[in-house]
Amino acid sequence: MSRESIVVVGGGISGLSAAWELSGGADGPNDRTPRIELIEDGTVVGGSLTTTHFADRTIDLGADGFLARRPEAVDLVRELGCSDQLESIDASGASIWLRGALDELPTGLALGIPTSSGQLKNVRGLSWRARLDARRDEHAPVRMKVGDDATIGDIVRTKLGRELCYQFVEPMLGGIQAGRIDDLSAKSVFPALLEAARKGGSLMRAMRASGPVAPGPSATTTNTGPTFYSLLAGVGSLPIEVARRLRDRGVVLRTGVAVTALRRTPSSNYPWEVDTHATTTPADSVVMATPAPVTARLLGAYDPALARLGAVRSAGAAMITFSIARSAIQLSANGTGILVPLGTPWSGDGSLMITAVTFLDRKWPHLRRDDDVLLRAHVGRIDDLRWSEMSDELLIARVSAELKVILGAFGTPNDAHVERWPDGLPQYYVGHETMVSDARAAAAPLGVTLCGNAYDGVGIPASIGSGRRAGRDALEMLHFSYR
Numbered sequence: 298m299s300r301e302s303i304v305v306v307g308g309g310i311s312g313l314s315a316a317w318e319l320s321g322g323a324d325g326p327n328d329r330t331p332r333i334e335l336i337e338d339g340t341v342v343g344g345s346l347t348t349t350h351f352a353d354r355t356i357d358l359g360a361d362g363f364l365a366r367r368p369e370a371v372d373l374v375r376e377l378g379c380s381d382q383l384e385s386i387d388a389s390g391a392s393i394w395l396r397g398a399l400d401e402l403p404t405g406l407a408l409g410i411p412t413s414s415g416q417l418k419n420v421r422g423l424s425w426r427a428r429l430d431a432r433r434d435e436h437a438p439v440r441m442k443v444g445d446d447a448t449i450g451d452i453v454r455t456k457l458g459r460e461l462c463y464q465f466v467e468p469m470l471g472g473i474q475a476g477r478i479d480d481l482s483a484k485s486v487f488p489a490l491l492e493a494a495r496k497g498g499s500l501m502r503a504m505r506a507s508g509p510v511a512p513g514p515s516a517t518t519t520n521t522g523p524t525f526y527s528l529l530a531g532v533g534s535l536p537i538e539v540a541r542r543l544r545d546r547g548v549v550l551r552t553g554v555a556v557t558a559l560r561r562t563p564s565s566n567y568p569w570e571v572d573t574h575a576t577t578t579p580a581d582s583v584v585m586a587t588p589a590p591v592t593a594r595l596l597g598a599y600d601p602a603l604a605r606l607g608a609v610r611s612a613g614a615a616m617i618t619f620s621i622a623r624s625a626i627q628l629s630a631n632g633t634g635i636l637v638p639l640g641t642p643w644s645g646d647g648s649l650m651i652t653a654v655t656f657l658d659r660k661w662p663h664l665r666r667d668d669d670v671l672l673r674a675h676v677g678r679i680d681d682l683r684w685s686e687m688s689d690e691l692l693i694a695r696v697s698a699e700l701k702v703i704l705g706a707f708g709t710p711n712d713a714h715v716e717r718w719p720d721g722l723p724q725y726y727v728g729h730e731t732m733v734s735d736a737r738a739a740a741a742p743l744g745v746t747l748c749g750n751a752y753d754g755v756g757i758p759a760s761i762g763s764g765r766r767a768g769r770d771a772l773e774m775l776h777f778s779y780r
C-alpha cells in the first residue's frame with residue numbers, strides 16, 4: 298500500500314462519504330489507495346444522523362428520511378449492500394394550520410409553491426386576497442427583474458403576495474433549513490425558483506413546467522419511484538454501517554477526538570500536520586467535513602476566502618418525540634404531518650412554537666404499533682430560540698398544550714424525548730455560492746478539499762454527494778501532485 302496519507306476531519310455523513318470514496322467507493326481499495334484517517338469529535342460517528350431506543354423501537358433523533366429522487370443516498374445504500382434496508386414512505390400529503398384550523402395541502406405543489414391558482418380552491422384558511430394574488434400571477438403576472446440571485450422571499454412575495462409567501466410557502470421552504478425565506482438565497486437553496494422567476498411571466502406556470510424539484514444547488518432528480526426513503530434500522534444506522542465497512546477497508550477511524558490545528562509543513566515529506574490534543578498525523582491532503590465555522594477556525598489563517606466561511610450561520614432546532622395512546626389523540630385521516638406558519642397566534646403565551654409535526658409511524662411502517670401513535674414536533678427557527686431557554690419538562694408541557702390545540706385532542710403521552718440541535722442547519726444567504734467557490738479555489742492549491750452541508754445543499758443526499766466529490770478531488774490532487 299502507498300505511503301500517501303489523507304486525513305478526513307469530521308465524521309458526519311459527509312466525511313464518511315468522503316472516506317468511502319477515498320477507499321475506492323463501490324470497487325473498494327486498490328494498490329493506489331492512500332492511508333486514510335478520519336477524525337471525529339463526537340463519541341460516535343454520524344453527526345446529525347443518530348438513533349435511540351424509544352417506546353420499544355429504534356427511532357431517529359435527527360433526520361428521519363431522505364429524498365429518493367436524488368440518487369446519492371440510494372446509491373450509497375446500494376453500494377453498501379443494504380438495499381433490503383430501504384423503506385419507502387408510506388403516506389403522502391400533509392396539512393397546514395391556517396386561521397385556527399387544519400387545511401389539507403393541495404397536491405402538485407413544487408416544494409410548497411403553488412403551480413396553479415386552482416390548487417388553492419379548497420384551502421379554506423387562505424383569504425380571498427391570496428386567491429386573487431394567485432390568479433393575478435396566472436393572468437397578469439407582476440414584472441420582476443431578477444439578477445444573478447435573489448432571496449426566496451423576494452421572489453415569492455413579489456410574484457405571489459405576502460399571504461401566500463409567509464403563510465403558505467414559508468412553512469415548507471423555510472422549514473427545510475429552519476431559516477427565513479427573506480434571507481435564504483434562491484440560487485443556492487432553490488435554483489428552479491430562480492430560473493422560473495427569470496422567465497419573467499407567471500411564476501406558477503413556470504414552476505409547473507419545470508417538473509419535479511428538489512432543494513439544493515446540485516439537485517438532479519428522477520421522476521419515478523417513491524419520494525422518500527428511510528432505513529429499517531433508522532437513517533442513523535447509515536453512518537454506523539459506513540464506518541464499519543471503512544474499518545474493514547483499513548481506514549483508521551478515531552472518535553471522541555477533536556482536530557485542534559492544521560499546520561503546513563512545507564519542508565517535511567508531508568505538507569500538512571493534523572493535530573489533536575494528543576497526536577499529530579502527517580498528511581499529503583486534508584478533507585474538511587466539519588461545520589463551516591470550524592473549517593474557518595482551523596484554516597482561516599491560510600487565506601481570507603477560507604476565513605470568510607466563519608460567517609456561515611446555522612439555525613438551531615429541537616425535536617420532541619411522543620408516544621401516545623391511540624385513544625388519547627385525534628388525528629386527521631391521512632398525511633405525513635402538519636406545517637405551522639411562523640408567528641401564528643394561539644390561546645397561550647406568544648405565538649405557537651411548533652413549526653411542524655411529523656407522524657412518524659404513518660410515514661414509516663416499521664414504526665407502526667396497534668396501541669400507540671408516534672409523532673414528532675419540531676420547534677425553532679434561526680430567529681426563534683425560545684426552545685433553548687426552556688427545560689425539557691417545560692418544552693414537553695408547552696408542545697403538548699400546542700398539540701392539543703392543533704389536533705383537537707392530545708392526552709398525557711406515554712413517553713416523550715427532547716433532542717436539541719443547537720447548530721444543525723447552515724443557512725445559505727445571497728452570495729453563498731460565490732463564498733463557497735472562492736473558499737474551494739483557495740483550498741485546492743493547499744491540497745485541501747471542503748465538503749459538508751454548508752456547501753452543496755443541506756439534505757442527506759446532497760451531503761453524501763458533497764463528501765464523495767471531495768474524496769474524488771482529493772485523490773486527483775494526490776495523483777496529479779499539487780505540491
Ligand SMILES: Cc1cc2nc3c(=O)[nH]c(=O)nc-3n(C[C@H](O)[C@H](O)[C@H](O)COP(=O)(O)OP(=O)(O)OC[C@H]3O[C@@H](n4cnc5c(N)ncnc54)[C@H](O)[C@@H]3O)c2cc1C
Binds near residue numbers: 307
Ligand atoms: C434536526 C435535523 C433534522 C434533519 N432532517 C433531515 C431529513 O429528514 N432529511 C434530510 O435529508 N436531511 C435532514 N437534515 C440534514 C442532514 O441530516 C444534515 O445536513 C447532514 O446529515 C449533514 O452531514 P454533515 O456530515 O455535512 O454534517 P454533520 O452531521 O454536522 O457532521 C459534521 C461533523 O464534524 C464533527 N466535528 C466538528 N468539529 C470537529 C473537529 N474540530 N474535529 C473533528 N470533528 C469535528 C462534528 O462532531 C460532526 O460529527 C436534518 C438535520 C437536522 C439537524
